[in-house]
Amino acid sequence: xxxxxxxxxxxxxxxxxxxxxxxxxxxxxxxxxxxxxxxxxxxxxxxxxxxxxxxxxxxxxxxxxxxxxxxxxxxxxxxxxxxxxxxxxxxxxxxxxxxxxxxxxxxxxxxx
Amino acid sequence: xxxxxxxxxxxxxxxxxxxxxxxxxxxxxxxxxxxxxxxxxxxxxxxxxxxxxxxxxxxxxxxxxxxxxxxxxxxxxxxxxxxxxxxxxxxxxxxxxxxxxxxxxxxxxxxxxxxxx
Numbered sequence: 001x002x003x004x005x006x007x008x009x010x011x012x013x014x015x016x017x018x019x020x021x022x023x024x025x026x027x028x029x030x031x032x033x034x035x036x037x038x039x040x041x042x043x044x045x046x047x048x049x050x051x052x053x054x055x056x057x058x059x060x061x062x063x064x065x066x067x068x069x070x071x072x073x074x075x076x077x078x079x080x081x082x083x084x085x086x087x088x089x090x091x092x093x094x095x096x097x098x099x100x101x102x103x104x105x106x107x108x109x110x111x112x
Numbered sequence: 113x114x115x116x117x118x119x120x121x122x123x124x125x126x127x128x129x130x131x132x133x134x135x136x137x138x139x140x141x142x143x144x145x146x147x148x149x150x151x152x153x154x155x156x157x158x159x160x161x162x163x164x165x166x167x168x169x170x171x172x173x174x175x176x177x178x179x180x181x182x183x184x185x186x187x188x189x190x191x192x193x194x195x196x197x198x199x200x201x202x203x204x205x206x207x208x209x210x211x212x213x214x215x216x217x218x219x220x221x222x223x224x225x226x227x228x229x
Contacts, residue, residue, distance in 0.1 A: 034216050043116075043203055044157070046216035059216065090157060098145035098164065098207045101217060103157035 002027035006091045006104030014112050019064075019078040021107050023091030026072065031093040033074040034101060035066055038088040050074060086111045115139065116204050116220035123225050131191040133223050135204030138185065141165075144208045146187040147217060148178065151201040160202075163187060199227045 006023045013019060025031050032051055036044040046059045048066035056066050063082050067075045074091060088108050092101040117136045125131050137146065148160040163171045163178045171178040179188040191198055201224050205217040 036216070043219035043221050044205075044217070046218075049216050088155060092157075097215060098143065100147060100159045100162050102159060103149075106155050106157075108155070 002093070002102065004091065004093055004102060004104045006107060008107060009105065010108045010110075012110045012112060013081050015083055016080050019076070019081050019085070019109070021076040021089055021091075021109075023074045023076075023104055024072055025074075025093045028072070028093070028095065030071060032096060032099075033068060034092040034094075035074065035076050036090045036092065036103075038090065038106075040087075044090065048076070081111050083111050085109065114220075115218045116206055118204055118220035118223050120223045121221075123223060125194055125225065125227055127196060127227050127229050128193055131194050131198070131225065132179070133189040133191075133202050133204075133225065135187045135189065135220060136185055137187060137204070137206050139206065139208050141208045144206055146178070146180070147205040147207070148176070148187075148189045149203045149205060149219075150198075151203065151222070153200070157203075161189065194227050196227050196229060199225060201225075 003026045034049045035047040037047055038044045048058055050056050050068045053068055064078050088106050090106045091104040094101040115138050119134050144165045146163045150158045150160055161171050161173045161176045161178050163180045170180050175192045177190045201222045203222045204220045207217050
């Protein structure tokens with residue numbers, strides 16, 4: 001069966017520090033991969049999605065970037081974190097468009 | 113305009129009663145998908161049910177069913193025989209095919225459901 005792993009679960013970072021969140025999927029090949037952010041008490045906002053290695057689409061201009069160095073690995077990065085980057089970050093995978101997306105357990109990021 | 117509208121910020125329901133969570137959507141695409149997710153206080157997003165725009169029958173998954181009314185652009189979630197463990201945030205979401213690629217989901221703002229004993 002397919003599983004998705006996301007780490008770390010929680011992270012506290014100072015303003016201006018770099019960020020790297022990692023997400024890996026097991027049990028499937030060539031998944032579509034997604035990064036979402038959820039502000040407190042709100043729905044999810046799509047940040048990036050990827051249909052293949054090295055293929056990244058950005059939905060929202062921001063201080064973040066994403067990379068997909070391997071088929072089942074999706075990384076969310078920042079060179080310098082801002083206070084507004086705080087939130088709950090979720091990685092997800094799906095087998096294609098208009099298919100259910102399955103989420104990791106999320107990373108709670110706090111910027112101090 | 114919002115693409116997904118959930119008009120119930122919070123709901124209190126007695127255990128064992130049926131629950132209907134409202135969701136309306138806005139799209140000009142002919143091909144799209146509608147989803148419901150459950151988010152407990154622990155934060156994980158749990159996929160519940162999916163309805164494709166071309167599906168003629170309403171989707172069902174155990175105690176969950178989706179009341180799909182295409183002409184009204186409505187996709188309400190029905191939970192039968194509610195349980196205490198159903199207490200959580202519930203999100204309606206939509207995927208659209210207009211991008212031609214792996215477009216992500218557009219989420220509503222959610223409904224906080226509390227099941228009372």
